[in-house]
Amino acid sequence: MRFEDRRDAGRRLGERVRERATELEWPDPVVLALPRGGVPVGAEVARALDAPLDVLVVRKIGLPGQPEVGIGAIAGEAPPLFDQRALEMLGITPDELGADVARERTELHRREALYRRGSPAPDLRGRAVVLVDDGLATGLTARAAVRLLRGEEPERLVLAVPVGDRRTTAELRAEVDDLVCLSQPGDFRAVGLWYEDFDQVSDDEVLQVLAGLATPTRLRPARHR
Secondary structure (H helix, E strand, C coil), X not given: CCECCHHHHHHHHHHXXXXXXHHHCCCCCEEEECCCCXXXXXXXXXXXXXXXXXXXXXXXXXXXXXXXXXXXXXXXXXXXXXCHHHHHHHCCCHHHHHHHHHHHHHHXXXXXXXXXCCCCCECCCCCEEXXXXXXXXXCHHHHHHHHHHHCCCCCEEXXXXXXXXXXXXXXXXXXXXXXXXXXXXXCCCCHHHHECCCCCCCHHHHHHHHHHHCCHHHCCECCCC
16 A cells, blocks of 8 residues: 555545544544654544644654664653664663753754644543554654653553554554554555655644644643643
8 A cells, every 4th residue: 555645644544543433432532643744644634533633742862873773762751762672782872872862852842842832732631642653664753652642641542654564563552552554564664665755744834734733722731740
């Protein structure tokens, strides 16, 4: 299965998610997209569910000198999640990545401030939370997001993606209440290979999508802890 672009993928994913939501009677759903690539996909899922859209900013921790190679991820203020096998193979300790983690944490805060524009994060307790991305490769960022969201006490935690690596999808299925993945090709290799158009999503596009779908009256503010 190939997709024209992220919006096409989101529309098709939204149909499947809506069917699942109706069948299982998900309570008060809210869609959280992983920026940037997950936002156009999440927008279509939110439309299909007639649910509000918000973002959950997660940052990849890259291999020193090769930042495109992910060996960890951070979400919120939670400790970094590392691929321990990769660290052992490379002979790297978490302490050696401290500067990289700090830099990505700063970028995470910058993006949260940019995308939210002062609006509070939604209260997720007792709701069906649908976490959306444009695909699953290593699954590090999705796993970091899922573990953070568990602490927010949702009634149901759902991970929804158009395409994913089979092994990664199987591993993550054990960490959520439901996982919706339209395609798990045997020759997966990379998320972008399953899209005709996989251009980078800009901050401006993210802001435009959020402005159209994040309806403040339907998002309950986060409770004070």
